[in-house]
Amino acid sequence: DVKVTQSSRYLVKRTGEKVFLECVQDMDHENMFWYRQDPGLGLRLIYFSYDVKMKEKGDIPEGYSVSREKKERFSLILESASTNQTSMYLCASTEPPPSGTGGSSGNTIYFGEGSWLTVV
Amino acid sequence: AQSVTQLDSQVPVFEEAPVELRCNYSSSVSVYLFWYVQYPNQGLQLLLKYLSGSTLVKGINGFEAEFNKSQTSFHLRKPSVHISDTAEYFCAVSVRGSTLGRLYFGRGTQLTVWP
Numbered sequence: 001d002v003k004v005t006q007s008s009r010y011l012v013k014r015t016g017e018k019v020f021l022e023c024v025q026d027m028d029h030e031n032m033f034w035y036r037q038d039p040g041l042g043l044r045l046i047y048f049s050y051d052v053k054m055k056e057k058g059d060i061p062e063g064y065s066v067s068r069e070k071k072e073r074f075s076l077i078l079e080s081a082s083t084n085q086t087s088m089y090l091c092a093s094t095e096p097p098p099s100g101t102g103g104s105s106g107n108t109i110y111f112g113e114g115s116w117l118t119v120v
Numbered sequence: 121a122q123s124v125t126q127l128d129s130q131v132p133v134f135e136e137a138p139v140e141l142r143c144n145y146s147s148s149v150s151v152y153l154f155w156y157v158q159y160p161n162q163g164l165q166l167l168l169k170y171l172s173g174s175t176l177v178k179g180i181n182g183f184e185a186e187f188n189k190s191q192t193s194f195h196l197r198k199p200s201v202h203i204s205d206t207a208e209y210f211c212a213v214s215v216r217g218s219t220l221g222r223l224y225f226g227r228g229t230q231l232t233v234w235p
Contacts, residue, residue, distance in 0.1 A: 004163075031221060033222065035225075040129065040227055041227055042124075042126075042210060042225040042226055042227040042228050043164075043210065043223075043225040044225075045222060048222060058222075059121070090163055090164065092164075094221050107221055108166050108169065109166075109221065109223055111156075111163035111164040111165070112163050113161075113162055113163040114162070114163050
């Protein structure tokens with residue numbers, strides 16, 4: 001089974017602190033994602049990465065950065081945490097589509113169990 | 121960007137009753153469609169997905185969904201729910217032709233099953 005592991009399930013941080021959320025997947029997936037989940041808003045994409053050292057902004061990248069130094073690990077960084085970043089953060093990974101398929105992807109995306117971050 | 125609308129934010133039902141969770145999407149391109157479930161304090165788990173072929177898709181735990189292209193809908197159904205089905209359900213789409221496979225999510229529907 002695919003396993004996406006978020007090492008910190010529950011964190012409490014102070015305003016202004018630098019926060020690292022770590023995510024590791026064990027299936028050699030190339031594509032990895034960080035989503036933020038808030039009640040009534042669903043999941044919103046923060047950043048994604050399709051290869052080591054490659055990253056792209058999602059829909060709500062402000063206040064966040066990411067790091068992908070190794071294929072299996074994708075880290076989300078809050079440079080200076082603020083109270084409006086209190087949320088549930090979900091990491092996910094998937095395989096890219098097979099070559100020659102025209103680039104379309106119906107591959108299943110696998111999620112970690114989430115990291116609950118409270119900023120006080 | 122794609123838009124996914126889940127028409128009901130909360131759906132309460134009694135045990136053994138049928139349920140339908142509604143999902144509509146807006147897209148000028150072809151999409152793949154997914155339903156994910158999230159149990160309390162857990163991540164998301166795939167229930168089912170539509171890629172092509174038969175418009176009726178069967179998933180885990182007795183759920184099924186029907187793709188209706190003309191109405192751009194992908195409603196989720198179960199003929200008889202259990203208390204253990206209490207969870208939040210998310211409809212999502214990905215764009216055909218996308219190498220990345222990112223998902224666009226609806227805002228979720230909280231299904232609560234009462235005894």
